[in-house]
Amino acid sequence: MANVGYIIGSISSKSINRKLVDGLIALSQESSANKQQPLTFTELVISDLPMYNHDGDKDFPAEARRFKDEIRGSDALLIATPEYNRSIPGVLKNAIDWASRPYGDNAFRGRPTGILGASPGAIGTANAQQHLRNILAYLDAPTMGQPEGFIQFTKERFSADGTVIDADTKKFLTNWTNVFRDWIENFAPPKAA
Secondary structure, eight states: OEEEEEEESOOOTTOHHHHHHHHHHHHHHHHHHTTOOOEEEEEOOOTTOOOOOGGGGSSOOHHHHHHHHHHHTOSEEEEEOOOBTTBOOHHHHHHHHHHTOSTTOOTTTTOOEEEEEEESSTTTTHHHHHHHHHHHHHTTOOBOOSSOEEEEOOTTTBOTTOOBOOHHHHHHHHHHHHHHHHHHHHHSOOOOO
16 A cells, blocks of 8 residues: 655645545545555645745754655655646745755655646646646656646536546546556565565
8 A cells, every 4th residue: 555645735725626636535545446556645734834944954844844754754745736827836836845955855856756736727737737847857756747637627527525526537537546556656665575
């Protein structure tokens, strides 16, 4: 069983990316019931992180230490990002900065990562995800390339609570999760004999 730490790149109480992840987790549990390798999901909270400041590298705040420890305790990461002004939200970048600092103590290194994002717009969060891929490449986090998850969040696809109600969206997210599960297994450390 792989433990996936997930980061919601929005701290909004009405985040559609939170609803997207809730829907994906529900679908993943259905896949596990069908004999797929089970995944467990744990949210890695970013709302309590202070604004990153290089001065904090010498006396790391408790919230940032907790966040880094949670990343390191995860077998893989799932990041659901909104798109703000054609890029990732500042709160997500702030979390990434804390987890990758101080220099030489990068919690993302080697952690298999999957990216998704939802938006009311037709292209989902394509631009934000590309920026996030660039950041994660620099941080040496092996990031799943395909399938890309640019999700248009509409009432025809998701209920108000995030339940996936559209058959094609359900099929896509189930396939995305299965590919992500394989991606994680590719980077799993070998089991002792």
